[in-house]
Each structure stands twice: as C-alpha cells, then as structure tokens.
Amino acid sequence: MTGGHINLQRGWPSLALAPSAQLLKSASNVFTSTPKTAASLVYGPSAGYAPLRESLAKWLTEIYSPKSQLQSDRICVTNGASGNLDNILARxxxxxxxxxxxxxxxxxxxxxxxxxxxxxxxxxxxxxxxxEGLDVEFLRRGLQESEKKAQQQEPKLKTGTRYAKLYKHIIYCVPTFANPSGKTMSLRRREELVRLAREFDALVVTDDVYDVLRWPEHANDDASQLGSVPPRIVDVDRTLDGGPKDEWGNAMSNGSMSKIIAPGMRVGWAEATPALTLALSQLGATRSGGCPTHLSASIVHEMLSSGALQEHLKDTVNPTFRARYYGMIKAIKAELLPLGFSISVGKPYNESSKPTNEDANEASEAIAEAGGYFTYLTLPSDLSARTSRLAAEALKKPYDLKFAFGDMFQVQGDAGSIDRAADGFGRGIRLCWAWHTEEEIVEGIRRLAKLIKDVRGRT
Ligand SMILES: Cc1ncc(COP(=O)(O)O)c(C=O)c1O
Incomplete structure (x- = not known):
C-alpha cells in the first residue's frame, strides 16, 4: 500500500477548500474603510456585529424559507457552536x-x-x-421519571432577575446530517420534540452546523431539484400550534461558519426568541469583553453580504463534498459491503417544510439527498464486538488509517448508553469525507477492507 496516514475521523474541512482569497478581500474591505475599521476594532456589542446579525437574518430566511422573514433580534453572534453551548448552560x-x-x-x-x-x-x-431520528417515547418516559425524582424545585444559586429563566431540562441533538450518524430527523419527530419540550420545560439545543451541505444522494440526480432545507427545530418552535409557549421559547439553533468557511474563523450564531437571544448575549464575560469574535464577524459579514460565501458553497464546497461522497460510497459498496458491512444512516428525510400526512405523496417524490460530513457503517457481526480494537489496529502500519468508532459516541456516565452501544451503535464506525481528497478516501476504504481481511485470516 502506498501513501501516508489517512484520517477519516477528522471532521474538519480540508485546507484546500478554505476561501482564503475571499477572506483576504473581505478583510481588505474592512481595513480600507475607516468606519468599518473603527466599528470592528473596538469592543463588539454584546449581541455581536450588527451588520452580520442583519446579513445572517437575510441569509437564513433565504435558505430555510420560514413562513415569515427572520428578524435580527432573534440572532446573536457567537464564537462557534461549541462556545455557545457553554454559554447556554451558563445562562x-x-x-x-x-x-x-x-x-x-x-x-x-x-x-x-x-x-x-x-x-x-x-x-x-x-x-x-x-x-426517523429520535425515539420520542423513550425520551418522554425518561423525562417523566426524571420529574418524579426531582428534588430541587427552585434554583438555589442562579436566582433573581439576572436569571429570569432557567430550564428544567436540556435536550441536545444534531437534527440534520447528524454527527456522527449522518441521519436527518423527520419533520414529524421535530414537531413531537417541540411539543415534548414545551410540556417538560426543556430547551432543545440543536447544532445546525451541516444543514447547507447537501446534494442528491444519487449521482445522476440534478442538484437544482433538491427540496428545501428541512426546517430547524427552532423554526418549528416559532410556528407550531400558534408559536412559542412563552417569550423564551423551547428551542435554540446553534449555527457555525466552521464547516463552511473555516473553523479558525471562530464565528457562529445563535437563533432563538428575542428574549432568549438577548439574555444569552448578556453573559458576564460578554458584557466585559464584548462579543467574543468581533473582528472575524466583520470579515464574515463582508463574505455573506457580498454573496461570496453563497458562491463558495455553491461552486466549491458542495460540489467537492458531493464528489467525495460519491467516491466514498462507491468504494464502500465495492470493498466493504461484500465483507458484510452495512450503511446505517437511515432514510433521507428530505420532505419540504409542510408537516402533515396529506403531503406524504409529495414528500416521497422529492429526490433523495445526502449531505453533511459523515456516513455511519455497521460492522459485520463477527467483528462488531471489537470496533475499538479494530480502530487501534488500523492506526498501525501497514494500514495507517484512523476512523471514529462506535463506543466513542456513548453518553458519558450513562450506564444505559453503554448497554445500548453494546447492542447497537457501538458496532458502528463513522467515516468523514471532509478532510481528504476523493483519491485518499478511496485508498482509506481499501486499507480498511484489507484490515478486515487480515483480521479474518488470523482467526
Ligand atoms: C455537531 C457539532 N457541533 C459543533 C461542532 C463544533 O462547532 P464549532 O466549530 O462552531 O464550535 C462540530 C464540529 O465537529 C459538530 O460536529
């Protein structure tokens, strides 16, 4: 086997895809304008660079086609989905x-x-x-059980007007092209989840970081025929059954430029009700230091408002990932399915934003789509009990291959999750097409097939 290390675990966009020229032009737009330079080198407003909040509201309205135009008071700028997850918990x-x-x-x-x-x-x-993306009945039983056991009926530490709202539960998921499973949650499940969250005083936090990376699942289908991007859970909460239960709502969307521009930019956004967004942006550290990503935000705004980001997605990112995806799936079919692997990303749920049964026929006619960064494979039964050992062996020569294995995706500290991993997702591996070229991906799949054959040959 030739070539160096192949890392199909790494969930980063390859550097060759980074829009350096567009970023340079955007930065230059900022630094050659006295007012823009002045606005971006001071402490940022707590909710973030105002022009970016406006351009995000416009762009998100275009891509998610919500029933009405999104307003910028629903959006605050963050330093990425990870940082904002921390912020949500703090607040x-x-x-x-x-x-x-x-x-x-x-x-x-x-x-x-x-x-x-x-x-x-x-x-x-x-x-x-x-x-369909989530076992809602399992969650309902868990929430009921948790409520029965709950000891603390009032907050003890975070009290007073500073903490006007604390949630009793947080539900965290990646509803579209999930990391790691690649699944997309159906609209029905999204609605059930919002209703459940309202019933149990839960905030559904979604990392919607892969939504705009989409292409037809089948190579011959025309990308211009893709349905609309599935509504986010925050969109569902905005409109379902007359809209949010109260001013806070029960859903927050975590968006990020990491997967579509570059992670080093550290720019993301949060969207929720205006009350939640405002409170989120008033964190102590943000009030002291300003929005944590101010200069980068001004550069991203230039890319978004000029259309450079949209063009980059359409002409570079999506076509590249699409080609790599087809290459990876073809290699999986040729090399791994004959060895007993199966692809486990579930049905594509690419129905339009119309929720109910009468749209079922229409939905089934929409072309199947794939997207995001990952596919999930289930190993053949003779190997499934040892995915971690296989992953360790894959790292060694001659394979020199890295992939993420099922047990990594257990919920830490939950015994039930360990059991379910043993019976299900632990028998899988996650492969990513974002970091390597198509050729390297295909070589990685060949190395994996060789490893499996070698292991079987030894037993
Ligand atoms: C589901 C999910 N959330 C968050 C992140 C990190 O996002 P950010 O770079 O915006 O912090 C990733 C990156 O792998 C991800 O897959």
Whole structure:
C-alpha cells in the first residue's frame, strides 16, 4: 500500500477548500474603510456585529424559507457552536434544578465534556435515535421519571432577575446530517420534540452546523431539484400550534461558519426568541469583553453580504463534498459491503417544510439527498464486538488509517448508553469525507477492507 496516514475521523474541512482569497478581500474591505475599521476594532456589542446579525437574518430566511422573514433580534453572534453551548448552560441552567441533559445517541462526543464542565457530570442521559431520528417515547418516559425524582424545585444559586429563566431540562441533538450518524430527523419527530419540550420545560439545543451541505444522494440526480432545507427545530418552535409557549421559547439553533468557511474563523450564531437571544448575549464575560469574535464577524459579514460565501458553497464546497461522497460510497459498496458491512444512516428525510400526512405523496417524490460530513457503517457481526480494537489496529502500519468508532459516541456516565452501544451503535464506525481528497478516501476504504481481511485470516 502506498501513501501516508489517512484520517477519516477528522471532521474538519480540508485546507484546500478554505476561501482564503475571499477572506483576504473581505478583510481588505474592512481595513480600507475607516468606519468599518473603527466599528470592528473596538469592543463588539454584546449581541455581536450588527451588520452580520442583519446579513445572517437575510441569509437564513433565504435558505430555510420560514413562513415569515427572520428578524435580527432573534440572532446573536457567537464564537462557534461549541462556545455557545457553554454559554447556554451558563445562562439558562443550574445543575440540580436543571435535572438532566438529554443527548441523542450516538452522540457528538465532544459535546459531553462541555456539559461536564458546566456541572452536569452524572446527569447526562442518552436518548436513542430511531429510523426517523429520535425515539420520542423513550425520551418522554425518561423525562417523566426524571420529574418524579426531582428534588430541587427552585434554583438555589442562579436566582433573581439576572436569571429570569432557567430550564428544567436540556435536550441536545444534531437534527440534520447528524454527527456522527449522518441521519436527518423527520419533520414529524421535530414537531413531537417541540411539543415534548414545551410540556417538560426543556430547551432543545440543536447544532445546525451541516444543514447547507447537501446534494442528491444519487449521482445522476440534478442538484437544482433538491427540496428545501428541512426546517430547524427552532423554526418549528416559532410556528407550531400558534408559536412559542412563552417569550423564551423551547428551542435554540446553534449555527457555525466552521464547516463552511473555516473553523479558525471562530464565528457562529445563535437563533432563538428575542428574549432568549438577548439574555444569552448578556453573559458576564460578554458584557466585559464584548462579543467574543468581533473582528472575524466583520470579515464574515463582508463574505455573506457580498454573496461570496453563497458562491463558495455553491461552486466549491458542495460540489467537492458531493464528489467525495460519491467516491466514498462507491468504494464502500465495492470493498466493504461484500465483507458484510452495512450503511446505517437511515432514510433521507428530505420532505419540504409542510408537516402533515396529506403531503406524504409529495414528500416521497422529492429526490433523495445526502449531505453533511459523515456516513455511519455497521460492522459485520463477527467483528462488531471489537470496533475499538479494530480502530487501534488500523492506526498501525501497514494500514495507517484512523476512523471514529462506535463506543466513542456513548453518553458519558450513562450506564444505559453503554448497554445500548453494546447492542447497537457501538458496532458502528463513522467515516468523514471532509478532510481528504476523493483519491485518499478511496485508498482509506481499501486499507480498511484489507484490515478486515487480515483480521479474518488470523482467526
Ligand atoms: C455537531 C457539532 N457541533 C459543533 C461542532 C463544533 O462547532 P464549532 O466549530 O462552531 O464550535 C462540530 C464540529 O465537529 C459538530 O460536529
């Protein structure tokens, strides 16, 4: 086998895709304008660079086609989805009063330590995915059980007008092209989830960081025929059954430029009701230091308002990922399915934003779509008990291959999640097409097939 290390675990966009020229032009627009330079080199407003909040509201309205134009008072600028997850916990939770963090499993494994840092060690609970993206009945039973056990009926530490709203539960998920499973949650599940959250005083926090990375699942289909981007859970909360239950609402969307421009930019946004967004932006550290990503935000605004970002997505990012995706799937079919692997990303739920049964026929005619960064494979039964060992062996020569394996996606500290991993998602591996070229991806799949054959040959 030739070539160096291949890392199909890494969920970063390859550097070759970074829009350096557009960023340079955008930065130059800022620094050659005295008012823009002045506006971007001072402490940023707590809710973030106002022109970016406006351009985000316009862009998000275009891509999600909500029933009415989004207003910028629903949006604040963040330093990425990870940082904002921390902010949400700081502002709207208190461990003890907030009973549990419910995390869809297999889970985005880097989220668990963020919850732990906020004091939720031992309080995180996994919720299994089902074919439509979330086992709502499992979650309902868990919420009921948790409420029965709840000891602390009032917040003890975060009290007074500064903490006007604390939630009893946080539900965390990645509803579209999930990390790690690649699944997209159906609209029906999104609605059920919002109703459940309203019933149990939960905030649904979604990392909507892969939504705009989409292409037809089948190579011959025309990308211009894709349906609309599925409504985010925050969009569902905005309109379902007459709109949010109260001024705070029960959903917050975490957006990010990391996967579509570059993670080093550290620019993201949060969207929720204006009351939640305002309170979120009034964190102590933000009030002291200003919006944590101010200069970068001004550069991203130039890219977005000039259309350079949209063009970059349409002409570079999506076509590149699309080609890599087809290359990866073709190689999986040729090399791994004959060895007993299966692809486990579930049905594509690409129905339009219309929710109910009468649209079922229309929905089934929409072309199937794929997207995001990842696919999830289930291993053949003779190998499924040892995905971590396989992953360790894959790192060695001659394979020199890295991939993420099922047990990494357990919800830390939840015994139920460990059991469910043993029976289900733990038998899987996650592969990413964002970092390597198509050729390298295909070589990585070949190395994986060789590893499996070698392991079988030894037993
Ligand atoms: C689901 C999910 N959330 C958050 C992040 C990190 O986002 P950010 O770079 O905006 O902090 C990632 C990156 O892998 C991710 O997959």
């Amino acid at each position: 709207f939770t208190e461990p003890g009063y907030t009973r549990n963090i419910w995390i869809i499993e297999p889970s985005y494994f880097l989220a668990c330590p963020i919850f732990m840092d906020a004091g939720f060690q031992g309080l995180m609970k996994g919720v299994p995915e089902d074919e």
